[in-house]
Amino acid sequence: MTVREARAQVPGSARRRLFRPRPGDWGVRVGSIAVLLLIWEFLAPGWNPLIIRPPSAIAKAFVELVQNGELQAALVISLRAFVAGLAIAIVIGVFLGIVTGRWRFAYNAFDPLVSALYSVPSVALIPLIGFIFKFQGDAPRVAAVALFCVFPVLINTQQGVRNVDRGLLEVARAFNTSERRLWTDVIIPSSLPFMLAGIRLSIGRGLIGMIVAEFFIGLVGLGYLIIQYGNVFRIDRMFVPVIVVAALGIIFMGLVQWLEGRVAPWLRREQ
Amino acid sequence: MSSERIVVQGAGKHFGAVTVFEGLDLAVRDGETVCILGPSGCGKTTLLRAMHGLVPLDGGRVLVDDTVVSGPRRNVAMVFQHFGLMPWKRVRENVAYGVELAGLPKEAVAERVERYIALVGLKGFERHYPYQLSGGMQQRVGLARALALEPDVLLMDEPFGSLDALTREVLQDELLRIYQGSQGVGNGRKTPPAMVFITHSIEESIALGDRIVVMSARPAQVREILSVDVPRPRTVASVVAHPRFVELRDHCWSLLRERVA
Numbered sequence: 446m447t448v449r450e451a452r453a454q455v456p457g458s459a460r461r462r463l464f465r466p467r468p469g470d471w472g473v474r475v476g477s478i479a480v481l482l483l484i485w486e487f488l489a490p491g492w493n494p495l496i497i498r499p500p501s502a503i504a505k506a507f508v509e510l511v512q513n514g515e516l517q518a519a520l521v522i523s524l525r526a527f528v529a530g531l532a533i534a535i536v537i538g539v540f541l542g543i544v545t546g547r548w549r550f551a552y553n554a555f556d557p558l559v560s561a562l563y564s565v566p567s568v569a570l571i572p573l574i575g576f577i578f579k580f581q582g583d584a585p586r587v588a589a590v591a592l593f594c595v596f597p598v599l600i601n602t603q604q605g606v607r608n609v610d611r612g613l614l615e616v617a618r619a620f621n622t623s624e625r626r627l628w629t630d631v632i633i634p635s636s637l638p639f640m641l642a643g644i645r646l647s648i649g650r651g652l653i654g655m656i657v658a659e660f661f662i663g664l665v666g667l668g669y670l671i672i673q674y675g676n677v678f679r680i681d682r683m684f685v686p687v688i689v690v691a692a693l694g695i696i697f698m699g700l701v702q703w704l705e706g707r708v709a710p711w712l713r714r715e716q
Numbered sequence: 717m718s719s720e721r722i723v724v725q726g727a728g729k730h731f732g733a734v735t736v737f738e739g740l741d742l743a744v745r746d747g748e749t750v751c752i753l754g755p756s757g758c759g760k761t762t763l764l765r766a767m768h769g770l771v772p773l774d775g776g777r778v779l780v781d782d783t784v785v786s787g788p789r790r791n792v793a794m795v796f797q798h799f800g801l802m803p804w805k806r807v808r809e810n811v812a813y814g815v816e817l818a819g820l821p822k823e824a825v826a827e828r829v830e831r832y833i834a835l836v837g838l839k840g841f842e843r844h845y846p847y848q849l850s851g852g853m854q855q856r857v858g859l860a861r862a863l864a865l866e867p868d869v870l871l872m873d874e875p876f877g878s879l880d881a882l883t884r885e886v887l888q889d890e891l892l893r894i895y896q897g898s899q900g901v902g903n904g905r906k907t908p909p910a911m912v913f914i915t916h917s918i919e920e921s922i923a924l925g926d927r928i929v930v931m932s933a934r935p936a937q938v939r940e941i942l943s944v945d946v947p948r949p950r951t952v953a954s955v956v957a958h959p960r961f962v963e964l965r966d967h968c969w970s971l972l973r974e975r976v977a
Contacts, residue, residue, distance in 0.1 A: 613800060615796075615800070619770060619796075619800075620793075621817050630802060630813070631802065634802070635804070637804075711845045
């Protein structure tokens with residue numbers, strides 16, 4: 446490359462993200478949570494203790510629940526169903542997304558069904574899932590999580606497959622690509638960011654599915670802890686699983702983001 | 717016989733009721749660069765895509781090596797205005813793309829990739845992703861990907877059209893250097909490949925072309941075919957300084973202006 450060329454500005458570089466991560470970001474993030482907790486701590490004593498407890502009480506309850514082992518036991522049960530459900534949703538969602546995104550027949554065959562199921566609030570189907578799986582074992586809760594997760598993955602994957610850059614498809618044709626290489630070189634990598642965005646969206650929904658299923662089907666896991674301690678007005682203990690669920694959301698989102706950086710490093714400029 | 721590598725006979729193309737071009741004849745010889753110069757929307761790109769069998773013609777036919785073109789051929793390579801690089805592939809993998817698909821053995825692919833990356837001046841950037849490169853460097857990758865195939869025909873679809881003026885001139889010089897150089901386009905070949913170069917820049921067509929096909933606006937027809945009698949080896953500067961340059965440029969201008977204005 447020549448110096449002249451290096452100095453010339455390029456259109457590509459203008460597309461860098463607006464907020465690039467900086468070391469100070471984490472300070473602000475942690476700081477804002479700390480401030481919130483402090484305000485909460487000081488205001489809480491003025492409220493009815495049956496409704497609001499200060500963070501310090503919740504922290505104490507957290508330690509108690511860890512010491513008697515209830516939290517870990519519930520977490521294992523919840524997490525098992527969540528991970529299994531999410532995995533099933535990813536497999537089904539990516540597969541159906543690719544198939545319906547690429548072939549008109551599959552699109553027409555599945556689209557009405559997908560639209561109908563997606564429009565129905567997934568919560569409304571929870572009792573049905575309970576019946577189908579006879580309220581036994583992990584299966585109904587896994588199915589509930591999968592149901593909550595599958596649509597964002599499916600619809601995003603479908604969009605990704607349909608949005609493949611036409612220019613690149615022509616490049617592939619111009620270089621005599623095979624159908625297999627078309628998938629591995631063009632279609633899959635270009636829809637990968639859509640798939641990952643779908644998975645990110647489905648994490649929040651999946652956690653909802655997990656908790657709701659535990660409310661109505663299983664009476665186990667973190668959801669059951671919430672119900673159980675809510676019923677006896679132990680607000681401090683009730684908050685512990687709530688916070689754990691929030692933490693799970695953050696951890697899984699972070700995991701997907703990390704994965705994105707690993708499998709799709711060319712996207713780092715965009716988010 | 718065929719020193720004529722590409723022959724276009726009576727080519728016609730319609731989009732609905734609109735005639736893009738009709739009754740178009742053209743021949744490109746081995747080792748010759750033909751620039752197709754015309755106003756925007758005159759169907760230059762469509763014609764080039766038809767030469768590679770990417771779009772079907774509505775009339776006439778295209779022959780490469782005396783065979784009717786029905787789809788992309790292995791000995792023809794294309795360079796795109798939008799570069800057409802895969803954002804998820806590094807420079808090395810992008811350059812390897814065409815050669816791999818051509819079915820060369822692994823070692824041969826590696827050797828060619830290395831050689832053509834060096835030829836376009838991208839040594840040291842093998843592991844970069846396209847987004848880490850400037851536009852000019854990205855098109856160098858596009859060029860290397862096509863050259864690595866060591867094709868008999870190079871189809872250039874306004875390859876420098878989206879670059880800034882400075883970078884464009886640098887790359888025009890690079891292309892001249894590579895095309896004229898003994899540095900290895902068409903390994904073991906006596907003549908360089910036949911090149912068809914689409915452009916709407918008069919200067920570019922004079923600098924690069926042995927002949928210029930001046931097209932008129934829609935429905936596109938060949939207005940005139942000019943010979944660029946400027947000796948090779950050329951550089952952009954040497955062409956611009958040549959006494960014939962101004963005459964050719966003014967002549968092209970007058971041919972184009974009749975319809976553009």
